[in-house]
Amino acid sequence: MGDGSGEGVGTVVGQEQELSSVIDSDDLVEEVEEADDDLDDVADDEEDDEEDLSSLEEEGEIAADYIEGLLDIADLDGDIDMDVEGDRAVVSVVGATLDELVGDDGEVLEALQELTRLAVHRKTGSRARLMLDVGGFRAKRRADLAELGRSVAAEVSRTGEPKKLRAMSPFERKIIHDAVALAGLRSESEGEEPNRRVVVFPVG
Numbered sequence: 302m303g304d305g306s307g308e309g310v311g312t313v314v315g316q317e318q319e320l321s322s323v324i325d326s327d328d329l330v331e332e333v334e335e336a337d338d339d340l341d342d343v344a345d346d347e348e349d350d351e352e353d354l355s356s357l358e359e360e361g362e363i364a365a366d367y368i369e370g371l372l373d374i375a376d377l378d379g380d381i382d383m384d385v386e387g388d389r390a391v392v393s394v395v396g397a398t399l400d401e402l403v404g405d406d407g408e409v410l411e412a413l414q415e416l417t418r419l420a421v422h423r424k425t426g427s428r429a430r431l432m433l434d435v436g437g438f439r440a441k442r443r444a445d446l447a448e449l450g451r452s453v454a455a456e457v458s459r460t461g462e463p464k465k466l467r468a469m470s471p472f473e474r475k476i477i478h479d480a481v482a483l484a485g486l487r488s489e490s491e492g493e494e495p496n497r498r499v500v501v502f503p504v505g
Contacts, residue, residue, distance in 0.1 A: 354385060360421050360431050361390035367420040368394060368433070371413075377401070379435075390431040392417070399436040407442065410435050411470055432472070439472070446473055450480025453501050457486060461503045468496045477501075 361383035372379050372394070379396030394402065403410045414433040421429040434440060449466075457464050466477065474490055477499045481488040488501045 353388070356425075356427075357385045357388075357390045357431075358383070360425065360429050361385065361392055363421045363424045364390065364392045364417045364429075364431050364433070367417055368392060368413075375401070386432075388430070390429070391434065392431060393434040393437075395436060402435045403438050407438055407470075410438060411472075442473070443476055446476040447480045450477040451484055453477075454481045454484035454486045457501045457503050458484070463503065464501045466499045466501070468492070468498045470495075471497075474499050 365381045365383055369381060377396070377399065379394045379399055382393045382395065384391045384393070401409070402413060404412075410433065413435075414431075417433050418429045418431060421431060432439065453464050453466065469477070474497070478488050478490075481499075481501050486501055486504060488499050490497050490499055492498055
């Protein structure tokens with residue numbers, strides 16, 4: 302009577318032959334290579350996201366240094382916060398005596414934002430889309446404009462007549478467009494800067 306070892310080896314060999322008949326080695330290698338390629342793509346995407354975030358953080362730091370220099374020159378007090386929202390850097394200045402940096406209807410703030418973008422462009426060589434806020438002006442303005450967009454959309458839906466709004470900055474127009482789109486209506490910008498304005502149209 303045998304010890305059964307030969308029978309065990311035969312069973313294992315038979316299982317290996319069955320597996321090899323089910324799995325083609327070339328196909329397996331190809332699948333592994335494809336999986337590696339997929340992992341490489343994911344890694345590349347993550348690396349691109351990290352580079353984008355790093356670039357935006359760099360823009361925020363340059364902008365913050367520039368604004369801090371202006372505050373020193375103007376002898377104004379203010380704390381500077383940096384953040385990244387979506388695809389742009391956001392630099393906020395908060396303080397008690399910053400009305401001078403906002404101006405009437407945010408005109409000074411718009412000019413200051415463009416100067417800051419130019420300062421970032423000079424350092425990085427890339428066009429900056431960073432947003433500058435002072436004393437929470439833009440945050441409050443965003444809420445007010447979103448409400449205006451909803452109100453105008455409701456009016457246009459009720460009357461069936463297009464509504465043309467006053468001239469606005471690109472920042473303001475985008476908020477209106479977003480609010481109108483959420484209400485299910487269509488809007489367009491018309492005219493030339495600085496008199497470009499939003500027109501809201503009824504459905505159909």
